[in-house]
């Protein structure tokens with residue numbers, strides 16, 4: 422196969438505010454849930470920020486964004502996905518007036534992108550709910566969150582709408598039920614939450630996402646607004662029909678979010694599961710109207726696939742991106758146990774396209790690995806051939822899906838510069854083309870160094886995928 426990407430395909434990288442910016446209390450920023458999560462998803466939260474929380478400084482992107490964007494431009498990025506920290510704009514989340522200093526920071530960042538000819542792709546909410554909303558309202562379990570989010574989104578559209586065309590409403594919206602504090606600002610510990618509370622929170626986010634979509638269209642002519650889901654193709658562990666049914670159930674748990682975003686209503690399988698659990702959601706007529714505002718495109722993260730089985734005896738828990746799953750005996754895994762499956766990306770692209778018929782955007786993909794900084798010809802670098810192989814193989818599958826007829830808008834690799842990990846809060850889980858000198862114990866100069874993959878990705882972009890090896 423000759424690798425071909427369409428003209429105008431957007432190439433770039435992605436980050437999230439809480440994982441790069443640092444400056445956690447500068448210029449009027451309020452605390453977010455991340456500022457009290459020093460150990461990532463599985464660790465306990467703290468009452469207040471603690472010095473061992475690497476996100477408080479991040480990679481100091483708040484002060485070094487111009488240098489970082491210059492490096493992205495050197496690789497030829499045509500798009501950069503970043504998120505806006507809600508608590509920079511509304512420090513508590515429930516104020517009526519935004520924080521001007523917070524807004525001004527993203528003006529400066531957008532100026533820099535504009536200067537470099539890089540298209541911004543903005544995530545409105547990426548795992549950084551203001552802590553006050555978590556502690557006062559229990560996050561998205563409370564209907565009032567829709568109004569706070571609406572005000573926040575409208576503020577962003579009015580301020581940046583003339584320069585930002587591509588928007589995403591919630592990062593990995595389907596992670597809410599798996600990581601309620603990080604993803605939904607829900608303060609009540611997960612074990613104490615009922616399914617009814619979790620699904621109500623999900624409903625509130627879906628309504629908020631749809632309302633933001635409506636407002637974006639009112640405020641920004643030509644806007645392209647999308648949802649963002651965590652994708653994870655599911656394979657049956659064996660060919661038994663029971664395993665295939667288990668696959669369908671797991672798939673439904675994830676696909677419902679995209680179904681609502683693209684069709685504007687809840688699918689029958691979801692309503693059935695609510696009925697069978699005896700859950701009656703509070704869904705108003707206005708909510709139903711709001712949900713009718715469907716997205717322009719679907720974006721998603723892809724790192725790995727999982728297996729599923731209907732046989733409880735064979736059900737083992739594997740490692741993985743937020744939701745885990747049964748390990749697939751046919752696949753290798755990363756140092757963090759995430760199973761590596763390039764073909765899964767082609768499958769998921771086809772599945773989403775066949776199901777939703779909306780353009781797709783791959784906004785996260787990459788390999789978290791332990792990198793070693795070495796000197797080659799007197800220059801500090803990382804010889805990350807493993808990352809190049811991972812990305813090459815995944816991009817080849819994107820090209821395959823495009824050849825299958827799937828409409829793909831672009832690709833932003835995750836953590837294009839090393840950042841703090843969401844699941845483990847480590848810096849040693851590195852994804853970047855750019856090495857950042859910062860260690861898990863907080864030491865390091867924060868200097869940036871180009872890895873071998875930096876030059877490789879520059880060549881991939883310059884050739885529009887032509888240099889990929891099939």
Ligand code: BG6
Pocket residue numbers: 437440548592593651722742743785789835841842843844845850
């Ligand atoms: C996604 C998140 O789940 O995966 C990112 O949107 C996250 O925020 C990424 O960083 C990779 O996960 P991790 O745990 O390796 O940082």
